[in-house]
Amino acid sequence: MSLHSWRRPDAAKSPLEGPVAILGLGDVHRGDDGLGPAVIRQLRARYLFDEDAVRIGDESAPGFDFGTFFAxxxxxxxxxxxxxxxxxxxxxxxxxxxxxxAPGPRRALERFGDLQDDFLLLGAVPGCLDATTGLTPQVHAAVPLLVQGAIVELERLGVRARQRRGAKGEAGPTQKHI
Known part of the structure; x- marks a missing residue:
């Protein structure tokens, strides 16, 4: 699958007013449900962003406030x-x-209310949602592709990401049962 297929050539760029919000969804203690936070960790580890252009968040972080994050x-x-x-x-x-x-993505959209028209949900199909930490090997392999997908979308929106020197592409451990 080509990452360029994530681009919509017919989509006009958004005005450069306000930041782009990138949010990792999921529970890191439920196996593959922790995919969103794993991708966010990799984005932060591998790239630098202008703080005025991008907000990166993880809903599983203690004290995360959706209202403030999306304002x-x-x-x-x-x-x-x-x-x-x-x-x-x-x-x-x-x-x-x-x-x-599909009902799943529609529910995700409803969860966040009436957000911007420039809205993208990136993900991978989970294999295990049991009480475990880490991702299954199949979902773990999707992490770098989802990181690249987020970078491609940011570029489409006119946001530049700078790769950190010496950044590695590891997504963290595979599953451990808890």
Missing amino acids: GVRAVILIGAVHDALEGPGTLRWFRRDTFR
């Missing part, structure tokens, strides 16, 4: 596990506001 943003990128009974674990999925058909 004044011009675009939203959500990253997390996306349930799809027809696809196998680790299969990449992405949805824009106008392509939400």
